[in-house]
Amino acid sequence: MSPEPVGGPRTALITGAGSGIGAATARRLAAEGYRVVLTGRRLARLESVAKQITADGGTAEAYALNVTDQAAVSALAEDLQRCDVLVNNAGGAIGTEPVAHALAADWRAMFETNVIGTLHLTQAFLPKLIASGDGTVVIVTSTASFTVYEGGGGYSAAKHGEHVLAATLRLELCGEPVRVIEIAPGMVHTEEFSLNRYRGDADRAADVYAGVQYPLVAEDVADAIAWAVTRPSHVNVDSLVLRPRAQAAQHKIHRQL
Template sequence: MAAATPSAASRIAVVTGASGGIGAATARGLAEAGYRVVLTARRKDRIEALAEELNAAGHTATAYPLDVTDRAAVDEFATAFKTVGVLVNNAGGALGADPVATGDPEDWRRMYETNVIGTLHLTQALLPKLEASGDGTVVVVSSTAGHSTYEGGAGYVAAKHGAHVLAETLRLEIVGRPVRVVEIAPGMVKTDEFALTRFGGDEAKAAKVYEGVAEPLTAADVADTITWAVTRPSHVNIDLLVVRPRAQASNSKVHRER
C-alpha cells in the first residue's frame, strides 16, 4: 500500500525527545516523507543542529526547546499552532535496574513523569490541534517493557505500562474523531545514550546490555517503523506494532553469540 502524502492541514509533525536516538531518526524520516517537523527536547543545541541539518537538505524543520514535564511550557508551546498533523510522543527513558526491594523512588517518579505524564501533557495540549487538521495521528513510543515484565526493570516497566494504557484508552475515547492513535513498542534498541543513561554513565554496564547480540535494532529501524505507520492511508490505524531484533524472542530471552 502506497504511503499517504500529508495534506496541507496535517503537514506539521511534532516530535518529542528529538535531540538524539529514536526521536532524531524519526524527525529525519518524517521530514523525508514530506512533513514540516517541529523538534522538541531539553537540549537546545542538539535540536538546533538537527533543524539546521534538515533545512540544509531541503526540508522544513524548527527547533523548540521544551521539557515535557513542565505543563505551563507545554501549553505555551501548543499556542504556536492552529493545526498539527502528527504528534510523536517519544520523550522518555529508563533509570536504574534495581529490584523492587531497593529501587530508588525518585528514579521511579522521574520515569513516570517523563514517560507517562509528559506524554499526557503533549497529547492533551495538542489533541484539539490534531483534530482540527481533519487527519491527525498521535504516536506513543512505548516499549516491549510496556507489555511484559522482567527482573530489575520494574520502575521502567511500570512507566511503559502506563504509556501503553494511555494510548489504548485514548483510542477508545476518541473513536469517531479524525485522529488515529498508534503505539510503537520497540524491543532491544542500541542507541548512543539509552543504556548509558540508565546506568548513570557506567559504560561497562551499558555495553553488557548488548553483549553478544549481533544486530540489535537501531534508532533508524524504529524510526522507519514509526514513519511507515504514520504514512498509512487515513483510514488505516496501526493500533500496536511490536518490533524486536531477530535475536530477541522476549524481554528475557535473547540470543547472544559467544
C-alpha cells in the first residue's frame, strides 16, 4: 500500500456495505489500514458494521445512501474530504422469470442500481480519486456479466453493463493515476442475494446452494478485492474471476445430494 499522503488516512468508500460482500470488504480494507466509509440504504446495519470495525481498532463512518439518487451521491462527494478507493458493490438481482414473462420494472430496477448507481458514484468521486494521485475504482460484477443463462436475462444484462462501464473507464483514464479493477464472482452464499432474487422465498433461495459443500462466502470476495487494491500502484488487476471449486461454469456445478 502506498505511504499515507498529507490530508489524513487513505479512505475507501464501499457501497452496499450493510451486509454481504460490502460489509466484508469494509472490514477487510479497515484491517489494511484504510479509513472506510460505509454506504447503503439501511443506516442501522451500516452503523452496526462500523461499530464492529471501530471495536477492532479500525476507522469507519456510516452514511445512508441510495446509489440511484444522483443528488444524494453528489452531496456525499462534496462532504467527504478525500477518496482513494471506491468500491462499487451495490446491486443485486430481482426475479428469475424468462424473457417472455419478465417484468420490465424488475429489469429497470436492476439496471438503475447496478449500472446507473455505479455511474453516479464513479462520476461523483472521480475528481477525488484523480487528486489522490493513486486512486482505485473497483466494480463488483458477476460471472453473469459474460455468461447468460435461462431466467437471468435482466441480471446478466445489468452486470454486462457494469463490465462495459469498467472496460470503457479504464481506456478513458489511461494516463491518469487511477486503476480500474473488475471483480467477477460466481456462486457466493450470502444472507440476502438469493433471498432478494426469489422475492423472499427462503426455500427457493436455499435450493441455489443445495449440495454445494463449499460455495464462496462474502469474505472470499472481500479478500480478493483487498488483494487487488493493495497491489503496487503500477499494477492494475483488470479483471478477476472467482468461483468455488465446485462451480466449473455457470451451468456446471458439483452437488453432493
